[in-house]
Amino acid sequence: MESLPLYGASKAGLHYAVKALRKELRARGINVLAVYPGVVKSRFHERAGFEVESGLDPARVASEVIKAIEKRKAKIYIPRYMTIAKLLSPLLPGFRGPARVKSWYSFFYIAI
Secondary structure (H helix, E strand, O other): OOOOHHHHHHHHHHHHHHHHHHHHHHOOOOOEEEEEEOOEOOOHHHHHOOOOOOOEOHHHHHHHHHHHHHOOOOEEEEOOHHHHHHHHHHHOOOOOOHHHHHHOOOOEEEEO
């Protein structure tokens, strides 16, 4: 999110912190789940001054997170097609969609 530099920087920092935390806690049997949701229907965008017409239902995101926790996954992208976009982004640097996938998702983590 180029217009929200601190928000974008915090997401990047959290991404790397979670990778380190996952590695550190693995030996203790604690799984750390990184969640990369797309735009979620919330007041965030309104408060940030953006108009968003559609987004993911928060209940759907919660359901996907619960499933990922139960399967002890390391990370999930919601919706799932964002996984493909993330994987293809290094191959398509000139394509503004997948090449900018980091701008599409929010980020949070869960340690369990």
